[in-house]
Amino acid sequence: MDEGLLKQMRFEAEEIFRCSLEAVDPYEAVKRFVRVQGDRLILGTKDRPPVELDLTKFRRISLVGGGKATAPMARAMEDLLGNRIHKGVIVVKYGFTEKLLLTDIIEAGHPLPDTNGVKGTEKILDFLKGAGEDDLIFSLISGGGSALLPYPAGKITLEEKQELTLSLLECGAGIDEINAVRKHISSSKGGQMARAAYPATIINLMLSDVVGDKMDVIASGPFVPDSSTFKDVMEILEKYDLNDIPRVIREHIKAGLEGQIPETPKADDSIFDRINNFVIGSNIIALEAAREKAEQVGYKALILSSMVEGETREVARVHSAIAKEIARTGLPVSPPACIISGGETTVTIRGKGFGGRNQEFCLAAALDLAGLPSRVVVLSGGTDGNDGPTDAAGAIVDPDTVSRGEALGMKAIEFLDNNDAYHYFERTNDLLMTGPTNTNVMDVRLVLVR
Amino acid sequence: MDEGLLKQMRFEAEEIFRCSLEAVDPYEAVKRFVRVQGDRLILGTKDRPPVELDLTKFRRISLVGGGKATAPMARAMEDLLGNRIHKGVIVVKYGFTEKLLLTDIIEAGHPLPDTNGVKGTEKILDFLKGAGEDDLIFSLISGGGSALLPYPAGKITLEEKQELTLSLLECGAGIDEINAVRKHISSSKGGQMARAAYPATIINLMLSDVVGDKMDVIASGPFVPDSSTFKDVMEILEKYDLNDIPRVIREHIKAGLEGQIPETPKADDSIFDRINNFVIGSNIIALEAAREKAEQVGYKALILSSMVEGETREVARVHSAIAKEIARTGLPVSPPACIISGGETTVTIRGKGFGGRNQEFCLAAALDLAGLPSRVVVLSGGTDGNDGPTDAAGAIVDPDTVSRGEALGMKAIEFLDNNDAYHYFERTNDLLMTGPTNTNVMDVRLVLVR
Numbered sequence: 036m037d038e039g040l041l042k043q044m045r046f047e048a049e050e051i052f053r054c055s056l057e058a059v060d061p062y063e064a065v066k067r068f069v070r071v072q073g074d075r076l077i078l079g080t081k082d083r084p085p086v087e088l089d090l091t092k093f094r095r096i097s098l099v100g101g102g103k104a105t106a107p108m109a110r111a112m113e114d115l116l117g118n119r120i121h122k123g124v125i126v127v128k129y130g131f132t133e134k135l136l137l138t139d140i141i142e143a144g145h146p147l148p149d150t151n152g153v154k155g156t157e158k159i160l161d162f163l164k165g166a167g168e169d170d171l172i173f174s175l176i177s178g179g180g181s182a183l184l185p186y187p188a189g190k191i192t193l194e195e196k197q198e199l200t201l202s203l204l205e206c207g208a209g210i211d212e213i214n215a216v217r218k219h220i221s222s223s224k225g226g227q228m229a230r231a232a233y234p235a236t237i238i239n240l241m242l243s244d245v246v247g248d249k250m251d252v253i254a255s256g257p258f259v260p261d262s263s264t265f266k267d268v269m270e271i272l273e274k275y276d277l278n279d280i281p282r283v284i285r286e287h288i289k290a291g292l293e294g295q296i297p298e299t300p301k302a303d304d305s306i307f308d309r310i311n312n313f314v315i316g317s318n319i320i321a322l323e324a325a326r327e328k329a330e331q332v333g334y335k336a337l338i339l340s341s342m343v344e345g346e347t348r349e350v351a352r353v354h355s356a357i358a359k360e361i362a363r364t365g366l367p368v369s370p371p372a373c374i375i376s377g378g379e380t381t382v383t384i385r386g387k388g389f390g391g392r393n394q395e396f397c398l399a400a401a402l403d404l405a406g407l408p409s410r411v412v413v414l415s416g417g418t419d420g421n422d423g424p425t426d427a428a429g430a431i432v433d434p435d436t437v438s439r440g441e442a443l444g445m446k447a448i449e450f451l452d453n454n455d456a457y458h459y460f461e462r463t464n465d466l467l468m469t470g471p472t473n474t475n476v477m478d479v480r481l482v483l484v485r
Numbered sequence: 486m487d488e489g490l491l492k493q494m495r496f497e498a499e500e501i502f503r504c505s506l507e508a509v510d511p512y513e514a515v516k517r518f519v520r521v522q523g524d525r526l527i528l529g530t531k532d533r534p535p536v537e538l539d540l541t542k543f544r545r546i547s548l549v550g551g552g553k554a555t556a557p558m559a560r561a562m563e564d565l566l567g568n569r570i571h572k573g574v575i576v577v578k579y580g581f582t583e584k585l586l587l588t589d590i591i592e593a594g595h596p597l598p599d600t601n602g603v604k605g606t607e608k609i610l611d612f613l614k615g616a617g618e619d620d621l622i623f624s625l626i627s628g629g630g631s632a633l634l635p636y637p638a639g640k641i642t643l644e645e646k647q648e649l650t651l652s653l654l655e656c657g658a659g660i661d662e663i664n665a666v667r668k669h670i671s672s673s674k675g676g677q678m679a680r681a682a683y684p685a686t687i688i689n690l691m692l693s694d695v696v697g698d699k700m701d702v703i704a705s706g707p708f709v710p711d712s713s714t715f716k717d718v719m720e721i722l723e724k725y726d727l728n729d730i731p732r733v734i735r736e737h738i739k740a741g742l743e744g745q746i747p748e749t750p751k752a753d754d755s756i757f758d759r760i761n762n763f764v765i766g767s768n769i770i771a772l773e774a775a776r777e778k779a780e781q782v783g784y785k786a787l788i789l790s791s792m793v794e795g796e797t798r799e800v801a802r803v804h805s806a807i808a809k810e811i812a813r814t815g816l817p818v819s820p821p822a823c824i825i826s827g828g829e830t831t832v833t834i835r836g837k838g839f840g841g842r843n844q845e846f847c848l849a850a851a852l853d854l855a856g857l858p859s860r861v862v863v864l865s866g867g868t869d870g871n872d873g874p875t876d877a878a879g880a881i882v883d884p885d886t887v888s889r890g891e892a893l894g895m896k897a898i899e900f901l902d903n904n905d906a907y908h909y910f911e912r913t914n915d916l917l918m919t920g921p922t923n924t925n926v927m928d929v930r931l932v933l934v935r
Contacts, residue, residue: 339816343803344806345806353800359790360790364769367817
């Protein structure tokens with residue numbers, strides 16, 4: 036094995052990963068998507084036709100939003116529009132703040148919502164309700180926005196909402212079912228902020244942390260039409276025999292069924308004529324940036340999918356199988372080849388170790404590739420820079436990783452079975468460290484073969 | 486959903502699968518690889534430079550071999566060479582026979598070897614030992630050849646060999662370790678037929694049922710150099726604390742370590758100068774035929790890998806993720822797209838149902854694709870036509886499969902969790918039926934998106 040070349044490939048993999056991070060940096064993503072030329076606002080990237088607005092048509096320009104990456108998004112908007120901004124209110128996770136000149140930042144609980152979140156959301160809803168036809172409002176939404184923008188409907192409390200969500204999780208309800216229920220016991224989710232903002236013009240910029248970038252799922256889609264109904268909610272509760280739910284929630288749903296409470300707004304509602312939804316950062320955008328960089332460095336690059344889910348170590352085996360085929364027959368692409376995939380896998384915890392899905396992916400891949408004469412490097416990293424509870428983003432491995440571990444007295448398979456990839460890679464020096472990145476569009480995986 | 490188009494795609498998928506089967510039909514594979522022009526023998530396919538032999542240089546031409554698909558391979562050789570064939574001896578599984586004019590067929594036990602297999606192998610070894618420099622011998626090897634060509638070394642019995650293999654399996658030894666041991670307690674495996682045949686010229690034609698087509702693994706490589714040693718075998722037995730192995734085996738290994746019994750022949754042994762090994766049928770050849778047909782039908786086709794292993798339902802999720810990405814962004818290839826993969830996955834049995842890995846793959850994929858508006862068809866089939874213990878080769882599914890099952894009162898997830906895909910697809914009419922195909926190069930999977 037040519038150690039120098041492997042080292043170079045590891046360096047290239049890290050470079051490609053960093054390029055994918057840059058492409059989904061919240062500040063940069065806003066700056067790339069929104070341009071201001073005099074009084075003209077131009078929205079769009081080089082890949083799609085721009086949308087133009089005449090800013091003089093609006094009396095006021097404001098910012099709202101929520102999510103872990105929303106503060107740098109707001110900073111970008113302040114840099115772009117400066118004093119033209121009349122007002123801003125955003126809700127971010129405790130500590131995920133920035134120095135902003137014109138925008139109020141409310142810090143709140145995540146992943147468990149708290150009263151600060153409710154207060155912040157109330158402030159946003161009140162502002163939206165007061166907006167008129169001459170208001171232009173930018174909404175800045177990012178991952179975590181659902182927990183950070185809670186507003187239980189009617190007399191329902193946060194605790195009662197959480198209790199129901201927990202019951203749904205326990206009885207095995209699917210994520211679409213849970214979302215349908217949550218939207219119907221909230222006054223902010225499922226397009227209800229769009230209703231509150233009518234007749235203002237909304238430009239909703241989203242950083243997606245959701246597989247497939249479904250806009251109604253990102254932060255529970257406060258400005259996006261909802262396709263679920265109170266009737267669906269009732270059927271879901273019946274399906275799982277959830278008779279024990281808080282009385283106030285049951286009454287709320289009953290009132291909804293009887294038409295005493297309005298449905299979440301649907302796609303044909305004319306309020307959406309004034310809503311402009313854009314996903315400005317997402318896993319596929321990160322993968323496309325990785326592809327571009329990989330091609331610059333000289334690889335033939337292939338994006339497999341940004342929607343990869345499933346048990347991590349088995350997903351790793353499929354990636355290893357592709358690496359081996361490239362080395363053997365030059366299929367699906369001939370070397371130098373770079374296979375790129377994204378999405379978010381899961382780890383079924385069987386051991387008591389320390390790690391994250393990206394590190395587990397790399398350890399499983401290292402085992403598959405162990406001892407191969409081919410020049411293969413595999414990188415897997417979380418775009419938020421934190422893989423699981425660790426301070427690493429992920430790891431980078433090659434066909435020598437397992438033997439390096441053996442030389443240190445470690446058996447890779449035992450660490451994998453104990454879900455202890457972090458302690459393995461800490462010693463083999465294969466951890467991928469980026470520090471916090473302020474963004475989150477799930478994971479990026481790279482397979483390099485030369 | 487356009488039902489007519491889905492029907493067409495299902496038909497196309499089946500056509501593509503049948504083309505991949507044809508490409509690895511044992512009879513056709515031999516006929517494609519071996520051509521006779523007068524006294525010239527030409528070996529090779531259009532993809533590689535041919536090897537030519539002058540048949541007049543040989544006094545006798547003979548056939549040996551073993552495996553489930555070896556009878557049709559021998560028939561092809563008889564059709565090609567007719568009365569030029571001096572003699573033939575092959576060992577096949579009970580019932581896997583054909584009418585041959587010049588070749589003796591011995592039927593024997595598979596997957597458990599029996600005395601018929603030993604007798605047949607002895608006949609072959611005796612013939613090889615009697616061969617001289619003017620002998621040209623075709624060896625016809627296919628899946629199952631390891632069990633069908635057993636010849637325990639020295640005084641070891643078949644039962645003692647099996648006992649040791651079982652112990653190795655139980656203590657979790659890897660397949661490479663088991664193979665190393667087996668080759669060293671046999672007189673036929675690990676290149677030992679090559680030694681017996683010296684100085685004859687051997688043309689060894691192999692149909693591979695092994696991931697990665699490793700020639701030393703296919704039927705335990707009777708004509709292929711072995712890289713493992715008696716020393717490795719000793720270390721493996723020590724590693725797994727196998728002290729309880731039959732005495733005669735222990736003595737045999739000790740004699741080998743002390744040089745009283747020759748090592749299996751190694752790659753630098755000059756006996757291999759007269760051995761010509763060719764894989765004439767394999768999973769990648771099946772996949773390449775599938776790609777060619779898919780392109781004829783109008784799809785952009787991409788071979789992912791012929792080496793896919795791992796837990797079936799998780800492997801299916803990766804394939805579904807690629808299907809969804811194609812439908813959403815046209816990556817990795819834009820529709821109409823055909824993704825092709827091969828290899829052999831495993832199923833961890835959790836339920837009590839009836840099925841096979843290909844049917845399980847399709848049921849898991851059907852769940853992932855359920856309700857998608859996209860035009861997607863997924864086929865997975867075993868090239869031997871028998872998926873697991875069933876009479877189906879696999880299944881074909883689409884985004885409507887799950888709802889069709891629901892209309893019949895079946896929940897797909899329950900059937901999947903019970904490993905009962907056969908009974909599900911029997912009722913939804915999604916089974917893929919080919920009948921026995923006489924070949925086996927593992928599985929072929931197709932994902933079609935229009």
